[in-house]
Amino acid sequence: MKHFYHDDSLTLHTDLYQINMVETYWRDGIHNKRAVFELFFRKLPFGNGYAVFAGLEKVIQFIQGFRFSEEDLEYLQNEVGYKEDFIHYLKGICFTGTICAMKEGELVFGNEPILRVEAPLAEAQLIETALLNIVNYQTLIATKASRIKQIVGDEVAMEFGTRRAQEMDAAIWGTRAAYLAGFDSTSNVRAGKLFGIPVSGTHAHSMVQAYKDEYTAFNKYAETHKDCVFLVDTYDTLRLGVPNAIKVAKELGDKINFIGIRLDSGDLAYLSKEARKMLDEAGFPNAKIVASSDLDEYTIMSLKSQGAKIDSWGVGTKLITAYDQAALGAVYKIVSIENDNGKMEDTIKISSNPEKVTTPGLKRVYRIINNTNHHAEGDYIALADEKLPEKRVRMFHPTHTYMNKVVTNFTAKELHDEIFSKGELVYEMPCLEESRDYLKQNLDALWDEYKRITNPEDYPVDLSQKCWDNKMRNIEEVKEKVEAMKK
Ligand SMILES: Nc1ncnc2c1ncn2[C@@H]1O[C@H](COP(=O)(O)OP(=O)(O)OP(=O)(O)O)[C@@H](O)[C@H]1O
Ligand SMILES: O=P(O)(O)OC[C@H]1O[C@H](OP(=O)(O)OP(=O)(O)O)[C@H](O)[C@@H]1O
Ligand SMILES: O=C(O)c1cccnc1
Numbered sequence: 397m398k399h400f401y402h403d404d405s406l407t408l409h410t411d412l413y414q415i416n417m418v419e420t421y422w423r424d425g426i427h428n429k430r431a432v433f434e435l436f437f438r439k440l441p442f443g444n445g446y447a448v449f450a451g452l453e454k455v456i457q458f459i460q461g462f463r464f465s466e467e468d469l470e471y472l473q474n475e476v477g478y479k480e481d482f483i484h485y486l487k488g489i490c491f492t493g494t495i496c497a498m499k500e501g502e503l504v505f506g507n508e509p510i511l512r513v514e515a516p517l518a519e520a521q522l523i524e525t526a527l528l529n530i531v532n533y534q535t536l537i538a539t540k541a542s543r544i545k546q547i548v549g550d551e552v553a554m555e556f557g558t559r560r561a562q563e564m565d566a567a568i569w570g571t572r573a574a575y576l577a578g579f580d581s582t583s584n585v586r587a588g589k590l591f592g593i594p595v596s597g598t599h600a601h602s603m604v605q606a607y608k609d610e611y612t613a614f615n616k617y618a619e620t621h622k623d624c625v626f627l628v629d630t631y632d633t634l635r636l637g638v639p640n641a642i643k644v645a646k647e648l649g650d651k652i653n654f655i656g657i658r659l660d661s662g663d664l665a666y667l668s669k670e671a672r673k674m675l676d677e678a679g680f681p682n683a684k685i686v687a688s689s690d691l692d693e694y695t696i697m698s699l700k701s702q703g704a705k706i707d708s709w710g711v712g713t714k715l716i717t718a719y720d721q722a723a724l725g726a727v728y729k730i731v732s733i734e735n736d737n738g739k740m741e742d743t744i745k746i747s748s749n750p751e752k753v754t755t756p757g758l759k760r761v762y763r764i765i766n767n768t769n770h771h772a773e774g775d776y777i778a779l780a781d782e783k784l785p786e787k788r789v790r791m792f793h794p795t796h797t798y799m800n801k802v803v804t805n806f807t808a809k810e811l812h813d814e815i816f817s818k819g820e821l822v823y824e825m826p827c828l829e830e831s832r833d834y835l836k837q838n839l840d841a842l843w844d845e846y847k848r849i850t851n852p853e854d855y856p857v858d859l860s861q862k863c864w865d866n867k868m869r870n871i872e873e874v875k876e877k878v879e880a881m882k883k
Contacts, residue, residue, distance in 0.1 A: 405465035406458055408472075410525040415472070418518045419482050427485075427518035429734040432758050434509035435527060437726040438751055441539050441718070445852025446503045446842065448542045448835060449510055450573040451534035452815070453500065453825055458526050459816060462491045491519055492819040496812040498761075499826070501576055501835035503842060504535070505857045507751075507794075508761050508775055510726070512812065517733065524728045533566065536724040538573035540715055542835070543849050545578035547693045547700070552708035554596055555582040556688060557716025570716045576831050583710075591828055598625040598658045598686065605630065610640040618644060618652045625686055628657045628671070638671045642678040656684035656707070664689065665702035672705035684708055692719065693849055729754045744870040750795050756870045759863060762808040764789060765841065772841050773803045774856030775811070779863050784808050791858040794867075801856075 421427040440447055464472075464486050473483045493515020504510050510531065513520045545553055555574045561567035571587040581596040582588060588595035599617060604627065607613035614626045626644070628637025638657060645654035657675070659667050664687050675683045687699070688710030696709055713719060731754060735741040742756035758780040764773040774791055778784060789808070792800035815823040826834070845853040859867065 401467040401471050403465050403467045405461075405463075405468050406526065407462055407464050407522075408468050409458075409529070410522055412476075414521050414524060415476075415478070415486075417521055418486075419478065421518050421521075422482060422485055428516045430514065430740065431517040431520050431730055431734070432732040432740070433513045433520050433524070433728050433730050434759070435511040435513075435531060435726055435728045436507055436509050437504075437532075437535075437724050438506050439725065440506055441536055441721045441724050442543060443850065443852075444539055444543055445846035445848065445855060446505060446539075446542075447535055447724070448538035448573075448577050449498050449502045449504045449531075449535055450500050450538035450576050451531040451569075452497055452511075453572075454530045454534070454569060455495075455497070455511070455527055456815065456821065456823070456825060458530065459491050459495065459523065460821065462489075462523065464489065489519065489522070490819065491523065491816065492516065493519055493816065494814065494818065495816040497815050498811050499813060499831065499834060501831040501833075501838065502811060503772075503835075503838045505775060505855050507755070508777055508857050509759060509812075510535075512758070513728075514758070520730075528726055528728055530569075532724040532726045534569055534573045535726070536718045536721070537570040537716065538577040539724075540718050540721075541574035541577035541579055542839075544693045544696065544709075544711055544715060546847060546849060547696045548709050551706070552581075553579045554686075554708060554710045555579045555584070555715065556710040556712035558582075558584045558712075560713040561716040567716065572828070574715060576828060577835060578832065579711075593828070599627055601627060601630045601660075603627075610637060611643065614640060614644040615648075618648050621652075623653045623655055625655045625684075626657050627660060629659055629661050629667075633659065633662055633667050634670050634674070638674050642674065642680065645680060645683070646678065654680060654683055656680075656686060658686040658688065658710070659706075660687075660689050664706065665699050665704040668699075668705040669703065686710060688712065690714060697849075731756050732758050742866065742870055744867070744874060746871065746874050753867075753871065755794075755859065755863065755867050757863065757866055761811045763811055764791065764803055765807045765809055766803070767805045767807055770841055771843050772855075773801075773806065774858060776808065776858055776860060777863055778860035779866060782860060782862050784860075790861070791856055792864075793856065794859045794864060797864075 469483050472478045495513050497511040555571050558567040568587050571582045571584050572591050575593045581594040583597045585595055587593050604610050604613045618624050626641040628641055641657050668685050684707040685705055686708040687706045691711045692714035730743055732740050732742050744756045745754040747753050759777050760780050762776045764776050766773050788804050790802050813823055846855045
């Protein structure tokens with residue numbers, strides 16, 4: 397490569413094969429055919445009963461900035477080797493299509509379109525990789541955070557992961573996803589500035605080591621900060637750390653706001669119980685105990701079951717890296733494309749694995765909410781032009797169709813909003829606080845059976861009869877084509 401390119405345009409944040417396909421479409425003259433793609437995952441992460449959708453804000457930013465820069469084009473021509481006429485075509489590209497998506501904080505389940513793109517084929521193809529990258533990561537972290545928050549309950553959950561995140565973007569957007577999903581604060585100051593997330597923090601072992609002993613370190617910290625949480629496990633938690641924290645708090649009295657102590661190693665259940673007794677006996681019943689050290693939902697659950705006296709949970713590595721599941725696995729599949737007569741025609745991908753057969757056609761997703769108990773009965777996917785039954789809806793499992801139920805007295809809430817229409821942003825993005833509240837409301841409307849962190853019940857995601865019939869017809873048509881080709 398002759399020289400490096402410095403502008404960090406995100407439009408090339410795509411896989412090479414997308415541009416190669418677009419060149420094929422363009423040279424063949426089909427690049428402007430209307431196409432519909434859907435973004436969905438098949439399997440819920442972490443064995444959870446639901447996922448929390450996050451990523452829309454960044455998707456919007458990406459689409460708004462979607463144009464090849466001069467340097468992008470130079471690079472594509474000079475280093476990758478695309479011809480000048482194709483480069484000229486790329487130069488004029490921006491997003492002119494329509495995007496519908498669920499709201500951030502929506503509960504999402506396997507095999508339902510979270511986001512739908514209707515656009516000229518070339519544009520829809522070029523944005524695929526970035527959309528998947530954004531939604532896969534943020535939804536994964538929001539889901540992990542929600543699991544942890546379910547266990548933390550009304551106590552405080554602090555996001556501490558930046559130092560262990562898979563690079564800076566992951567830290568920033570992961571923190572945002574964690575806050576969206578119910579975390580109370582972040583230690584990342586940049587995320588505080590960018591998104592208005594409350595920032596919080598204590599101090600590190602290095603400060604104690606820098607002053608050599610805890611008594612001096614805590615005093616020096618207290619001279620410069622009113623709010624004090626002292627880290628007590630540098631040498632010996634119960635014999636040195638906690639007594640030193642108590643001593644400084646007593647000596648300084650009202651001069652500081654002694655919030656409490658942090659434990660970061662050892663048996664957190666035992667140490668927290670002992671430290672609680674010591675703080676109470678010293679006259680600090682309101683001092684809080686913060687814990688950190690490789691925490692996740694399972695350790696927190698275990699600590700609670702052991703009666704640990706912990707008020708605030710600092711969670712880093714296992715949250716921000718989605719430690720027990722590296723990726724969500726969302727995919728982006730074409731479901732409909734304009735034919736030579738200008739009409740939209742459904743398209744299907746067949747697989748020997750029934751779960752992997754795509755569901756053709758432009759569809760809408762409805763949450764069927766029981767009007768009596770206000771809980772969700774399941775999600776119902778119907779073709780876009782279908783009129784939904786008003787009084788009685790029959791829901792059946794799309795693969796095991798004998799599993800079915802009839803729901804009456806319900807409200808069908810459509811889950812997609814229009815985000816872009818003909819390339820224009822038409823959606824007013826709720827603020828992060830609103831999305832957080834929206835998630836809380838959604839979780840309230842979900843039965844507990846879907847919320848437990850191990851072995852939750854399967855939430856129904858069903859196809860309407862018409863949508864199911866359409867899928868079967870498409871499968872039959874492909875089978876007939878294959879048979880005809882064999883002859
Ligand atoms: N009572 C407990 N029950 C279950 N898990 C615990 C309990 N106390 C601590 N843990 C967890 O056990 C693990 C202990 O980690 P590790 O072996 O690295 O030691 P550590 O005490 O953190 O010490 P260090 O940080 O000095 O290595 C952490 O994940 C911590 O959250
Ligand atoms: O354990 P996590 O869930 O990832 O939470 C973040 C960890 O980061 C800090 O440790 P680190 O050793 O990096 O710094 P320190 O010297 O301040 O303890 C902190 O003390 C936590 O243990
Ligand atoms: O403020 C803290 O205590 C903190 C912040 C980041 C990582 N670990 C701890």
